[in-house]
Amino acid sequence: MPVDIEATVIANERLSSDYSVLSLRAPEVGRRTQPGQFIMVKPVGVTDPLLRRPFSVFEVLRDATGNIAGISLLNKRAGRSTRKLYELEPGDVVSCLGPLGVPFKPVQAPVEAWMVAGGVGLAPFATLAETLSALGTPATLFYGARTAGELFYLEFFERRGITLALTTEDGGRPSGRPCVKGLVTVPLEAALQSAGPAGAMVYACGPEPMLEAVAGLAARYHQPSQVSVERVMGCGLGGCYSCVVPVKHGDEHANLVRSCISGPVFDGAELVWPSTSSGQGTP
Amino acid sequence: MPVDIEATVIANERLSSDYSVLSLRAPEVGRRTQPGQFIMVKPVGVTDPLLRRPFSVFEVLRDATGNIAGISLLNKRAGRSTRKLYELEPGDVVSCLGPLGVPFKPVQAPVEAWMVAGGVGLAPFATLAETLSALGTPATLFYGARTAGELFYLEFFERRGITLALTTEDGGRPSGRPCVKGLVTVPLEAALQSAGPAGAMVYACGPEPMLEAVAGLAARYHQPSQVSVERVMGCGLGGCYSCVVPVKHGDEHANLVRSCISGPVFDGAELVWPSTSSGQGTP
């Protein structure tokens, strides 16, 4: 049951010139959210751009007494709406429709949880990490960014007992932590090669080529994967058919499936990728 | 030579739930402004509504050293743009194109200056009062509003030696000042009946029926008038022909004339009013 509420901005912490964490007073959304779900967002009173924008719920926020008080978004400036969100100040109001979509399915020990995040693809993993840590599932975050300055919230994950495997494209490293130069798939593949007998569930969110590579690696090493895709979404509720991705069950023909209601999280083995698909419905 | 500048809001003093005085850092506009001129305004970055809005320059603002620092607008909430202007806060930026239009022609003693303002029609008279007071012209402000709470800036005019003749529709009176119940045309007509031999120039700004009545009274008592009209203006520069009013020189046919460049101030005797006109071009 999604709700639509006018959420007041509690804080908007600028992490860099592109990233901010927007905290919103939205207890109704926070209480309902499962890891991997998203909301459709729009600053109140804004008619240009016309449509809402999809955002993963980043954190579920709690007040001093532990009650759920709201949510936060990890916002990266990409265009007009994300710039507006970046510029919001406490007291401004944002319309939040959600939570929406199919969440991640958490796993439990002895299966390990490997979360693979590229850039702003970190967003759905904060709530997943909370859940995994509550379940006591051994978990690793493979997290890649362009520079060390764009690796955020590392302590958040460490505090929840998540092992970090960091990469940067330029080889820079965040202070006091090991970090490998290159793509996030490098440490992931190393881990896959030495996976224990119980195996691991690979969770991924990030740029499309990364998702394709991660799903491919997981398949190659016979591990299951859950991949969160990003499509242009007009409505988030299954109304407009703008957000389709090609999905294939077993030997069936690929079908174009609405990622807002059948996703955004899909079984990585069932997604059809550009390089393997025959064209129609190619993202 | 109008300029277009992005003026920072210095202050936005709410006078009532509908009226505010918006002070703008716009020395280039302030320096050029003559009484009765207007500017075309739009909050920066706003694309809805699309078009700018016309506003009289209310005050020309000076800094501590007496240099012109900007202008203010007397803004009354009437719709979407005026609501946005009412809500602006210091630091916000407004695009100001101007000054535009034909100003009032000031008169000098022994001729008296009688300014007739209805509601927000007060706006062009603050600058005119400054000019008249500098010229030493004896001046009266006939100023009507619905309630005493909507009679603003009385001290401003008193400080400049302007005589006040106030009216309210509900009979309320501002503390310590005489005030008549009824329309502003009542004290004006009384004054016209006892006008001295040198006569008076009647300046008027306010709702259309008031303007028609004032121009009619002035004509009846053989005094000249200068009337500032308000039309929907698309451009303010003579480009669009949206702002026309019927104007008649002597015995000619009435012509539809662009009030942004041939006005907004017109000779009251040359304007053709709805009740006298034959239809076409009737406001």
Added chain:
Amino acid sequence: MTPDLSVKLGALTLPNPLIAASGCFGYGLEYEQVVDLSSLGGIVSKGLFMKERQGHPPPRIVETPAGMINAIGLQGIGVHRFVNEKLPLLRRAGARTFVNVCGTTLDEYVEVCKVLSDAEGVAAIELNISCPNIKEGGIQFGCSLDGTYHVVSAVKKATHLPVIPKLTPNVTDVASFARAAEDAGADAISLVNTFLAMAIDVETRRPRITNVLGGLSGPAIRPIAVRMVWECYQLVKIPIIGMGGITDARDAIEFMLAGAAAVQIGTQNFVDPFIWSKVIDGMQDYMKRHNVARISELVGTFDPAPPRAVHA
């Protein structure tokens, strides 16, 4: 006394004039979680052919000033699956279901309508002869007066259901198409479908959506759509279902004053899926303020006399 929002569309009576537009409300069931489907005047299904269709490759939508372009390409599950999988649930939800019918040939239109005539729970057929996004989507019927006449007559013969052709705005004289539809026996008409449009990414010189061309909807088109409803209202007697950029009660009432007996909301439903009760509240408020007992009294009461004086 609460104002009476009910309206008649020929033989149909709807509890209120608000209908969810085709392609903007899935098959209706997607929205059950946010809105009581029985509280709407009606819902129009996504366009349906005989067979399933995959539609166009994404990206399928792009925003434009106060609007959006879409080229979904009529992805859909086909009429048989619709009748079997969706219709029973829609009936149970109390929805008044209009089915948007597509066809690549006249025969296909007729066949789809026959299937629907045999099903239970279809309120009316909205005949989509106006989808701008696919060559074989009936637009060849919708852009020719003869084509419009023929497809409507053929379908009328094949079904007892009310038939409501949906007209395209991409023609010189939309009212003549309304007349052709009326002459052919249409029970009502819907207008407008989207305006053929395109947008280019100047950085790549490529289209913003894969199909290059798509249909423009949203507030941007409203002034054109209102004009078209008014033109049709003056020419035909059958009821008009008006749409194009409705965002609130004011907009809906504007269409009704121009002659629409009912209205559809499409794009705005994406912006605010909870819009329906807000529009109903807004309409009731308007009716109270203006002392209007029945919303249907408003239809076509636009007065083309000059505006009242701007200044009170």
Added chain:
Amino acid sequence: MTPDLSVKLGALTLPNPLIAASGCFGYGLEYEQVVDLSSLGGIVSKGLFMKERQGHPPPRIVETPAGMINAIGLQGIGVHRFVNEKLPLLRRAGARTFVNVCGTTLDEYVEVCKVLSDAEGVAAIELNISCPNIKEGGIQFGCSLDGTYHVVSAVKKATHLPVIPKLTPNVTDVASFARAAEDAGADAISLVNTFLAMAIDVETRRPRITNVLGGLSGPAIRPIAVRMVWECYQLVKIPIIGMGGITDARDAIEFMLAGAAAVQIGTQNFVDPFIWSKVIDGMQDYMKRHNVARISELVGTFDPAPPRAVHA
């Protein structure tokens, strides 16, 4: 090396592709105080008949989402006063003046064009067969292929000046009108004029503008206008002057990629009369970034292949 912004329109060469649209720039002289008229590619005068016209009673404009409706009704000073009072000053200001010519009859079009042929300082005639606001404003020519062909041929015979018919978007197939104009000898075409539209004040049930119907312009119509330019570009060889909702360099380039050899700016000039130098700067910036030496290289280079992947 500064990018070369000059463009050719048949025999005419303009220093840049930016032209002020008819009806949105007065007679040009009104704007001398804010912009050097010689720095524009050209300006188009307000529409002119033989005689003076008063136009429609106000209100004449109303805003709509991302657009505006106007029904000015072609108020104007007539061709003789224009030639005597405005043209000498425009020449002195260095403007390249296109004259927007109206007529209630074919003969009037021909007569106005003859007067202009004898005058000095007219760069070209823009033949307004598309004003939606007045019944006798030539739209009857602009909405019929034969009418378009005849008025263009007749005017071509009467003048040595380049003749540029301005097409209406209110037709089913604008490209066929472009072809009719080309066949009749047009030197170029302008498109689009405004879309017939209306808006109702629901509180009074009266129109928002006195003429009831008016023409919609501004960003709202841009996606439709770009589509029309692209359709015409694929069918005709004569140069196209594109317009409809251009607000910045990106928009202007979008029209050029779709096939416009030059562009006009109308409504946005009201929003920002200083727009011209900003668009020129933006175009130069784009050309540098994309290594384009001459802006004319861009014309029609839109690539309809699918969009590049959204994610880098």
